[in-house]
Amino acid sequence: MFINIHTHSQIFDAHLELVNLFLERNDRVKYYSYGLHPWHIDGNYKDDLEHLREIAHEKGCLAIGECGLDKVSKVDFELQEKVFVEHVKIANRLKKPLIIHCVKAFNELINCLNHNNNQVPVIIHGFNNNDNIARVLNNEGYYFSFGKDLLGYESNAAKAIKTIGRKRFFLETDDKDLSIKYVYLKAGELLGVNDEIVQLQIEENFKSVFNFAPKMANQK
Numbered sequence: 066m067f068i069n070i071h072t073h074s075q076i077f078d079a080h081l082e083l084v085n086l087f088l089e090r091n092d093r094v095k096y097y098s099y100g101l102h103p104w105h106i107d108g109n110y111k112d113d114l115e116h117l118r119e120i121a122h123e124k125g126c127l128a129i130g131e132c133g134l135d136k137v138s139k140v141d142f143e144l145q146e147k148v149f150v151e152h153v154k155i156a157n158r159l160k161k162p163l164i165i166h167c168v169k170a171f172n173e174l175i176n177c178l179n180h181n182n183n184q185v186p187v188i189i190h191g192f193n194n195n196d197n198i199a200r201v202l203n204n205e206g207y208y209f210s211f212g213k214d215l216l217g218y219e220s221n222a223a224k225a226i227k228t229i230g231r232k233r234f235f236l237e238t239d240d241k242d243l244s245i246k247y248v249y250l251k252a253g254e255l256l257g258v259n260d261e262i263v264q265l266q267i268e269e270n271f272k273s274v275f276n277f278a279p280k281m282a283n284q285k
């Protein structure tokens with residue numbers, strides 16, 4: 066079974082798609098994550114966080130995010146941290162995983178999570194950073210989600226998927242026009258296994274992070 070852990074719109078080519086929603090509701094979406102992306106924090110952030118607190122309770126809201134820290138974003142970094150900490154608190158209160166967007170701020174990210182005594186699983190989405198960063202995040206026990214960068218020849222993502230260990234990764238399409246099946250194929254190729262093995266592994270990883278079996282989800 067194909068699981069797409071992070072997509073911005075339904076593509077309907079996976080058995081389970083976790084659709085990233087932001088400030089809009091889409092009742093046709095079965096499973097979603099919800100959060101304030103560090104690019105989209107503005108003067109309304111207090112209202113937006115209120116909105117998040119409501120939506121986060123919903124059964125279909127499986128994860129909090131994408132949220133995180135981005136040094137390239139024009140949004141004031143201190144404000145980003147403040148908003149991110151609220152996400153961490155909400156996720157921990159509800160025991161839902163965090164889906165993280167992080168650009169050039171991994172130290173700050175780890176500090177924020179540790180200072181707030183984070184206990185929920187952390188998924189770094191769209192990972193395409195160097196080995197060193199992969200190792201540090203791996204030591205923290207975080208999960209990685211890989212997308213289009215896996216397709217790049219000798220990309221950081223393609224290296225990282227081989228080093229982080231099979232229990233720690235997911236696959237995604239993000240906002241790209243791409244079939245998740247193709248990403249699975251590529252992951253299998255890099256790991257030297259066929260893509261059915263990748264599917265089984267990600268089902269296992271999904272179960273341990275989200276506490277339910279994706280097959281059951283499908284039958285509901």
Ligand SMILES: [Zn+2]
Pocket residue numbers: 071073085131239240
């Ligand atoms: Zn995204």
